[in-house]
Amino acid sequence: MNMNNNPTIDELKDIFAACDDDAGHHLLWVQKNGDVMLSVVPEHLTPVGFEEATTQMQMRYETFVQGNKYVGTSAAADQSFMQSIFDSLLKEWPSAKGRSTVDYIDMF
Template sequence: MNKPETFTIDAVRELIASKDDSQHRQLRVGEDGHVYLSDVIGNLELEGVRFALTTWLQGNDYVGAQAARDEKWVGDVYKAIDHHWTSGTRGVTDEMF
């Protein structure tokens, strides 16, 4: 997030595709702007995390190759990350766009 040139729809698509849908995941953004998918979920181990989206439950195609092909989903995740970063959201949020 601190390097706007690397925060693209394609980067979000790659992130979503980087994990499979076999367990719960959580999208987190660190204080340093690093966006990642965490296997630690909920409100656990949030030190250094600026914000996190609500846990994505396994088996619902929130992550994985199929999820990465869903243009609307990828766009919604991209918009949510951008919104929460620019508005200064802190903690876990369930607000998607």
């Protein structure tokens, strides 16, 4: 899914469905080129440490804490949850794009 290439909510659902909530805390983030990523935060890093180590990050969301079912197939099936994230991505990306700093989006 790329924010510059007519993203769809179904693409977002696929990203979330491919993740395992039990694998760890996750970060939803967008690369400088517009690609949307949902990554497990490595155990040796904090979310801020992950941000600092990820030079291609343009914007990121609040951490999806492990065990809360924010990622995975059940999250992807939650239409309201997916719609709110999708709408936020569409709203936030135009202002985050091209900035010299990483935008942090706190939805919850």
